[in-house]
Amino acid sequence: MTATLTKPPVDVTADPEQPARKRDVGGFLNWVATHAIGLALGLMFATPVVFVFLTAVMSDDQAFTADLWPREWHWENFVEVFDKAPLLQYLVNSLTYSLLATAGMLISSIPAAYALAKLQWRGRNLAFLLVIGAMMLPPQVVAVPLYDTWSSLGLTGTLWPLIVPYFLFDAFSIFLLRQFMLTIPQSYVDAARVDGCSEFQALVRIIVPMAKPGIAATALFCFLFTWNDYFGPLLYTGEVKDQWTLSLALATFKGMHIVQWNSSMAVTFLTMIPAVVLFVFAQKSFVKGITFTGVKG
Amino acid sequence: MTATLGARPAPGRGRARARHRLTVLGFMAPAIIGFVLFFGYPLVATVVFSFTKYDLINAPEFNGLDNYAYMFKDPLLTKAIANTLWFVVVLTIARTVFALGVASVIARLKSGVGLIRTLCYLPSLAPPVAATLVFFMVLRPNGGPVDNLLGVFGIDSPLWFSDPAWAKPGITAIMLWISGDLMIIILAAILDVPQEQYEAAELDGAGPIRRWWHVTLPTISPVLLFGIVNSVILALQLFTQAVVAGSAGSGAADATGSTKYLGFPDNSTLTFPVYLYTQGFRYFDMGYAAAMATVLFVISFAVTIVLVQRMRKNSTAEEGGPGA
Numbered sequence: 001m002t003a004t005l006t007k008p009p010v011d012v013t014a015d016p017e018q019p020a021r022k023r024d025v026g027g028f029l030n031w032v033a034t035h036a037i038g039l040a041l042g043l044m045f046a047t048p049v050v051f052v053f054l055t056a057v058m059s060d061d062q063a064f065t066a067d068l069w070p071r072e073w074h075w076e077n078f079v080e081v082f083d084k085a086p087l088l089q090y091l092v093n094s095l096t097y098s099l100l101a102t103a104g105m106l107i108s109s110i111p112a113a114y115a116l117a118k119l120q121w122r123g124r125n126l127a128f129l130l131v132i133g134a135m136m137l138p139p140q141v142v143a144v145p146l147y148d149t150w151s152s153l154g155l156t157g158t159l160w161p162l163i164v165p166y167f168l169f170d171a172f173s174i175f176l177l178r179q180f181m182l183t184i185p186q187s188y189v190d191a192a193r194v195d196g197c198s199e200f201q202a203l204v205r206i207i208v209p210m211a212k213p214g215i216a217a218t219a220l221f222c223f224l225f226t227w228n229d230y231f232g233p234l235l236y237t238g239e240v241k242d243q244w245t246l247s248l249a250l251a252t253f254k255g256m257h258i259v260q261w262n263s264s265m266a267v268t269f270l271t272m273i274p275a276v277v278l279f280v281f282a283q284k285s286f287v288k289g290i291t292f293t294g295v296k297g
Numbered sequence: 298m299t300a301t302l303g304a305r306p307a308p309g310r311g312r313a314r315a316r317h318r319l320t321v322l323g324f325m326a327p328a329i330i331g332f333v334l335f336f337g338y339p340l341v342a343t344v345v346f347s348f349t350k351y352d353l354i355n356a357p358e359f360n361g362l363d364n365y366a367y368m369f370k371d372p373l374l375t376k377a378i379a380n381t382l383w384f385v386v387v388l389t390i391a392r393t394v395f396a397l398g399v400a401s402v403i404a405r406l407k408s409g410v411g412l413i414r415t416l417c418y419l420p421s422l423a424p425p426v427a428a429t430l431v432f433f434m435v436l437r438p439n440g441g442p443v444d445n446l447l448g449v450f451g452i453d454s455p456l457w458f459s460d461p462a463w464a465k466p467g468i469t470a471i472m473l474w475i476s477g478d479l480m481i482i483i484l485a486a487i488l489d490v491p492q493e494q495y496e497a498a499e500l501d502g503a504g505p506i507r508r509w510w511h512v513t514l515p516t517i518s519p520v521l522l523f524g525i526v527n528s529v530i531l532a533l534q535l536f537t538q539a540v541v542a543g544s545a546g547s548g549a550a551d552a553t554g555s556t557k558y559l560g561f562p563d564n565s566t567l568t569f570p571v572y573l574y575t576q577g578f579r580y581f582d583m584g585y586a587a588a589m590a591t592v593l594f595v596i597s598f599a600v601t602i603v604l605v606q607r608m609r610k611n612s613t614a615e616e617g618g619p620g621a
Contacts, residue, residue: 030505031407038406041399042416048435048474049420051442055434066440108327115324121317127325129605134336136601138534140570141594144577144587145342146335148353169331199320228424230537235578251426251541261434268430275422283415286422290478291485 049272056266063262077266084263085249086242087270094245097159097233098226104167105222110215112169113177114203118189128178134171139231147235157240162232166222173218179292180214181207217289220282224275246271340594346587353581364588374589376564377572380465384532384568388469392528393521395473400483401509414484421477429541432471433458458546461565468538468566472531479524486520487513519607526604533597536574539566569593 055063056077058070081087115121116128150161184207192202208215226232230247237243253267279286347364349357368374403414420428436443436457444454455463490513498508514521540559547561559575560567567575573593577586 034402034405035407035409037402038409038413041402042409042413045416045420045474045477047442048431051435052431066445068442068445108331111324112328115321119317119321119324121321130332130336131328132605132608133598133601134332136530136597136604137336138530138570138593138597140534140536140573141590141597142336142339142343143574144346144583144590145339147578148342148346148583149339151353165331165335167331168327169335174328199317199324203324224422228426230424230426230541231574234540235574238578247424247426250424250430251544264430265434268427268434271427272423275424276419279415279419279422286418287481290418290481293478293482 049269052265052269055261056263056269058262060260060262063260063265074262077262078270081263081266081270085253085267087246087249087267089242090244090246090249093159093237093243094227094247097162097229097245098223100163101166101170101226102219102222104163105170105173106215106219108166108168109170109173109177109218110208111203112174113181114199114207116174117178117181118184118186118202118207119199131171131174131178134169135175143235150236156236157243159233159237159243159245161236162226162229170222172225173222176218176221176289176292177211177214180211180218184210213285213288214292216282217285217292220278220285221289224278227274343587343590343594346584347591349584349587351583351587353583357584360584364585367585368588368592373564373567373572376560377567377569380565380567381533381535381569383465384469384535385529387465388472388532388535389525389528391469392472392476392479392531393524396476396479396483396524397521400480400487401513403480403484404487405505414481418477418481421475423475425475425537426541428471428475429468429538430545432467432474433542433545436467436470458542459562461563464542464546464562464565468535468542471538471542472535479527483517483520483524486517490516519610522607523604526600526607529600530597533593533600534570535568536570539568539571540574542566543571 051068054068054070057073057075058067058077059072059074062071116124116131146161147156150156155161188206188210189202192206193199197205227245228247229245230251233243233245233248234251237245237248250267250271253264346357348359348361350360350363351357399417403410403417406413423431435441436454438444438454438456438459441454447454457463457467494512494516495508498512503511543559543561543566546566559571559579569589570593573586573589576582576589
C-alpha cells in the first residue's frame with residue numbers, strides 16, 4: 001500500500017512507435033482536455049497567492065481600489081511592515097516555539113516510535129491505540145485543566161506550556177515515525193542484536209540512519225504545525241503581546257495595526273514563505289510523510 | 298516475530314526478559330509521562346471540572362449537573378452546535394469530493410504532474426491564519442479579484458464574511474483551498490491501483506468514466522473512508538479559520554479577537570470549539586467550558602473508534618505474511 005509519489009504515473013500509452021490509428025485523435029483530444037483541466041486547477045490554487053502578492057506591492061491608495069495589477073511596484077512595503085509592528089520579535093518567538101518543540105519531539109518520539117515498531121512487549125497494541133486517540137483529540141478538550149495547571153505554575157503568558165509537552169509526548173510524530181520504522185525490515189534489527197548491539201545501539205546505529213527520510217518528514221511536519229499553530233499561542237500568550245508568535249500576530253494585524261490592504265497582505269505573504277522554502281528543499285519528504293499518514297494502517 | 302527474544306544470547310532467560318522490559322520502559326518513559334500529564338490527567342480533570350463552578354481564581358465548587366442542564370437552556374450553544382453540524386456535513390462532503398476530484402484529474406495527467414501537484418498541495422502548508430486572510434482579501438466584495446470576476450458576468454458579489462448566510466461557505470472555500478494533504482493521500486491511493494485491473498476492465502469495454510467508477514473508486518474506498526473521518530475531525534475542531542474570519546470580518550480585530558466579535562457576523566462563525574474557548578477563557582466559566590469539552594470528547598472519541606476499526610481491518614488484511 002505504500003505508494004511512492006516521487007515518480008509520475010507510468011506512461012504506458014506514449015509509445016512514439018505506436019501506429020497512427022483513428023483512436024489517436026480521440027486520445028489526443030482527451031489529452032488536451034485532461035491537461036487543460038489540470039492546468040486550470042493548478043492556476044486556481046496558485047492565483048489567490050498571486051493576488052496577495054500583487055496587492056502587497058501596491059501603493060496605499062491603490063490597494064483600496066478594485067485594481068488587480070499594481071501601477072507602481074512598492075517593494076519597500078515588505079520592509080516597512082517591520083516598522084509598523086514588532087515583527088522581528090514575533091519571528092523570534094515563532095522560531096523559539098517551532099525549533100525547541102521540534103528538537104524536543106525528536107528526543108522523545110524516536111525512542112517511543114522504535115519501541116512501538118520494533119520491540120515486542122505486552123500492552124504495545126493498547127499503547128498504540130492510545131497514541132491514535134491522543135492524536136485525534138481536539139486540543140480544546142484538554143485545554144481547561146491544562147491552562148489551570150500552567151497558570152498555577154505561573155507559566156501562562158509564556159511559550160513554555162506549548163514547548164514542554166514536545167519533550168515528552170507528541171502523538172502525531174510518534175505515529176508517523178512508527179509507520180516509517182515499520183517499513184524497515186526486522187532482519188536488520190535482529191542482525192544488530194546477534195552482533196551484540198543493545199537495543200539502544202540498534203536504534204542509534206541501524207534504525208535512525210535508515211529512517212532518516214522519515215525523521216526528516218516528521219521534523220518538517222512538527223516545525224510547520226507549531227509555526228502555523230494559532231490556538232496554542234492564543235490560549236497561553238494572548239494577553240502578553242511580546243510573547244506573540246507570527247501566526248497570532250498576523251490574526252490581529254488586519255484591523256489593529258494598520259487598515260491598509262497592502263501592509264496586511266505583505267505580512268500574510270511573509271508568513272507563508274517558510275512553508276514554501278521548506279517544501280522546495282524537501283518535497284519528497286513531505287509527499288512521503290503525507291502519504292504515510294493516510295495510507296499505511 | 299516471537300523469535301526476537303530468543304535471538305539474544307542471554308545468560309539467563311529471566312534476567313534477559315527483565316532487562317528487555319527495562320529497555321522498553323526506558324524508551325517509552327517520556328511518552329508515558331507525557332501522556333499521563335497532558336492527556337490522562339486533563340481528560341479526567343475535564344470531567345471532574347464539568348461538575349463544578351470554577352473561575353480559575355476561587356476554588357472549584359461542586360454544582361452537580363448544573364452545567365449540563367444549562368446547555369439545554371443556552372441559545373448560543375444551540376447556535377454553536379448547529380454551526381459545527383453544518384461544517385461536519387458540508388465540509389466533510391465538499392472536502393472529500395473535491396480532493397477526490399482533483400486527485401483523479403492529476404492521476405490522469407501525463408506531463409506537468411509534478412508542477413500541478415505542487416501547486417495544489419502548497420496552500421495546505423500555509424498558516425491557517427494566513428490562508429484565512431488570503432481569502433478575506435480575494436473575496437472582498439468591494440473590488441476584490443472574485444468580485445471583479447463575478448462583475449464580468451454581471452453578478453453581484455456576496456458579502457462573504459460580513460453576511461451570516463455566506464460566512465460559512467466562505468470558510469468552506471478556505472478549507473478546500475488547503476485540502477492538498479488529503480488530495481495527496483487520495484492521489485497516492487489512485488496511483489496504487491494495480492494496472493492490470495484497468496486493463497481487464499478495458500478489455501471488457503469499459504470507458505474511462507466507467508473504469509473510474511468500477512475500478513478506481515472501490516479500490517481506494519478505505520482511503521476515502523479515512524478522508525471522511527479525517528474531515529469530520531477537522532470540522533469538529535474548526536477554530537482558527539472561524540475566529541480569524543469572524544474578527545477580520547467584523548473589521549475590528551483587536552488583540553486576539555475580543556469577545557464581542559467572536560462568531561461575527563450574527564454568530565454564524567461561532568463553532569462549538571470557539572464557543573468553548575469564549576466561555577472558558579473569555580468569561581472564565583471553566584466549569585461550563587469543561588462540560589462542553591466533555592461533550593466534544595465523547596463525540597470525537599466515537600469518530601476515532603470508526604477510524605481505528607478501519608485501520609485494524611486494513612492491517613489484518615496486510616499482515617498476512619510472516620512477520621517481516
